[in-house]
């Protein structure tokens with residue numbers, strides 16, 4: 001579904017990704033992308049979603065050249081990126097935020113809305129509350145729910161458990177597992193052990209390059225991963 005080939009990405013003079021290649025395949029349920037702060041994980045997602053343009057290399061998304069598509073066209077094509085900053089409209093209600101997520105699929109709004117609140121009942125309980133007044137966990141559920149409103153084939157989640165208490169993070173991971181039954185999830189996570197455990201394939205980024213790739217289970221067994229990224 002996505003083929004990234006030899007991309008280099010810069011911020012001004014600063015090169016952040018170096019000839020990086022990877023694939024997201026039709027039958028992937030969860031693909032984890034892990035690695036230290038600053039390794040370039042978010043930069044990859046921004047490049048896939050059309051927010052950043054690679055300086056060289058190619059990104060093919062559902063058979064089309066993604067480097068020529070606008071970010072909104074990329075959403076329409078079926079790739080949705082839920083940013084770690086969540087980017088909610090704080091002064092709008094939960095319902096209004098969900099509605100904004102559905103801009104590509106107005107006809108199916110009702111059915112998709114029902115699916116999303118079925119998955120996240122708390123969003124229905126809070127539907128008239130302003131997004132900015134939700135708890136951190138509720139805001140994360142809303143950000144993911146809003147992403148699902150666009151009916152993506154691929155949902156990319158950037159640190160969905162970020163800043164959440166362990167119990168809430170576990171709830172988010174359980175939802176990701178549920179989502180991945182019907183949708184391919186790209187998961188960037190600081191909880192490396194959980195991300196690898198959930199994923200069928202995984203990439204370890206270091207310094208803007210792929211240091212290791214394989215099944216989640218392979219990476220969990222790798223000495224390098226164990227020594228550098230897993231505690232205990």
Ligand SMILES: Nc1ncnc2c1ncn2[C@@H]1O[C@H](COP(=O)(O)OP(=O)(O)OP(=O)(O)O)[C@@H](O)[C@H]1O
Nearest residue numbers: 011014016035036037038039040041042043044205
């Ligand atoms: N807008 C920007 N302008 C300049 N440099 C940037 C910009 N955004 C990111 N960078 C730099 O690019 C590098 C890669 O950042 P990126 O956010 O992709 O890493 P990451 O692996 O997602 O890190 P983290 O896990 O901390 O979120 C970092 O050194 C960062 O400081």
